[in-house]
Amino acid sequence: MTHSTPIALTIAGSDSGGGAGIQADLKTFSALGVFGASVITALTAQNTREVRAIHDVPAAFIADQLNTVLDDLVVDAIKIGMLSRPETIETIAGILRERAITNIVLDPVMVAKSGDKLLLDEAVSALRNELVPLARLITPNLPEAAVLLGTDEAESRDDMRAQAQALRQLGPQGVLIKGGHLSESSSDDSADLLLLDHSEHWLPAKRIATRNTHGTGCTLSSAIAAGLARGLDIVRAVEAAKAYITDAIQAADRLQVGSGHGPTHHFHRWW
Template sequence: MKKVLTIAGSDSGGGAGIQADIKTMTVHQVYGASVITAVTAQNTLGVQDVKTLSARAVSSQLESVLNDIEFSALKTGMLANSEIIEEVALKIKKYSLSNLVVDPVMVATSGDLLLKKAAVKTYKEKLFPLAEIITPNLHEAKVLAGLEAEKSIDLEQLAAELMKFGSNYVLIKGGHSSQNNQSRKAVDLLYDGSYFRKFEAEYIETNNTHGTGCTLSAAIASNLAKGMEMGKAVAEAKDYLTEAIRNHFIVGQGNSPVNHVWNLK
C-alpha cells in the first residue's frame, strides 16, 4: 500500500484539514500519515479558536515520520505562517520528497482567516517551486497573483501568472465563482505551462461544502501516489469530490462537510 503524508491543521468538527485528508486517503486505499500544524476549535458554524504550533513542533513531527516512512506523495493544507512554511520546504528538500500537492489554504469556507498575510510571499518563494501541483481556489489564486478579489481576469491568464512561481502544474478551482453558478457548471482549469485543460462537473446547489479544498488535494495526492499521470489524477479526484458533495448529509447546525465515504458500501 502506498503511503501519503498530509501536513495541515486539525479540524475538531472533522470536516476539513487533517481529518478530511485521512478519510479521503483511506477511501482511496492509500495509507495516510499526518503532521499537524495547528489545532482549531471548529464546527459546522465556523472557527472559534486557532492554536498554531511552533515551527519546532512541526519540524519534530516531520523528522519523526520522514525518518521511518517512505512516502509516495504528500500534500499541504493549513500552514499558518512563514516559519512553518519554511520548515516544511526545508524538510521536503532534505528528504527529496516528490509528488507534492500544495493547497494554499488562506481562508476557511466560513470566511475565517487561516494564514498570516506575510506568509503569502513565503509560499511563493519557498514552497511553490517544490510543488508538483498547486490547487488554489479562484480567490486564493487572485491573492497569490496580487489582484483584488473584485478584479476580473481570464482564468488562463491567471494560471499563467501562477506558473511563474515554479510549480509543475497549476489547478485553479472555480467552483465558488459566480460565473460557474450561472452556467450550472463547476469548472476547474489545469495548466502545465504549455497546455490548458478544463474539468467540468455539475454545479450542485448546497451550502454543505465544508472541506472541499482539503478533500480534492488529498484525493489528487492519493492518485499521484498510485502512479496516475496528472490529468487522470485530477479528473478522478474531481469526480470523487463531486459525488462527495452530491451525497452530503447533515452533521451540525451550520455548513456540513462533504461525504468523504460516499463510495463505501
C-alpha cells in the same frame, strides 16, 4: 522490504469538527485505498459554523513530526494544507528541499468555509516564495490565486488562464485553479482549469445545490495526492479526484452533521 502499500502524507491543520483539514485528508486517503500519515501544523477549535480559536504548533515540533515520519515511512505523495505562519512554511520547505521531495500537492488554504481567516498576511510571501516552487501541483481557488499574485480575482475563463500562467511562473509543475467562485459561471456549471507545461485541461462539473461543502478544497487536493501516491499521472489523478469530490458533494445531504456548512460525504461509496 518491498514497498507495495501506497502512502500519502498530509501536512495541515486539524479540524475539531471533522469536516476539513487533517481529518478530511485522512478520510479521503482511506476512501481511495491509500495509507495516510499526518503532520499537524495547527489545532483549531472549529465546527460547521465557525473557527473559534487557532493554536499553532511550534515550528520545531512540526519539524520533529515531519522528519520522524520521513525517516521510517516511504511516502509516495504529500498534500500540504493549512500553514498559518512564515516560520512554519520555512521549516517545512527546508526539510522538503533537503530530502529532495517533489511529489507535492499544495492547497494554499487561506480562509475557512465559515469565512474565518486561516493564514496570516505575512505568511503569503513565504508561501509564494518557499513552497509554491517545490510543488508538483498547486490547487488554489480564485480568491487564493488572486492573493498569491497580488491581483484582482478572475472574472472570466480568460482571466483564469492568465492567472494560471502567472502562477506557473512562480515555479510549480502544474496549476489547478478551481472555478467555483467565477462570477460569469452559469448557475449549474463550475469548471476548473488544469495548466501544465505543454497542455491545458478544462474540467467541467455541474454545480450541486447543497450547503454541505465544508472541506471540499481539502478533500480535492488530498484525493489528487492519493492518486499520485497510487502512481497516476497528474491529469488522471486530477480527473479521478474531481469525480470523487463530485460524488462526495452529491451525497453530502445524506449526512446530518452540524447546523452550518456541513461536510462532504467521504465514505459515500460504503455508508
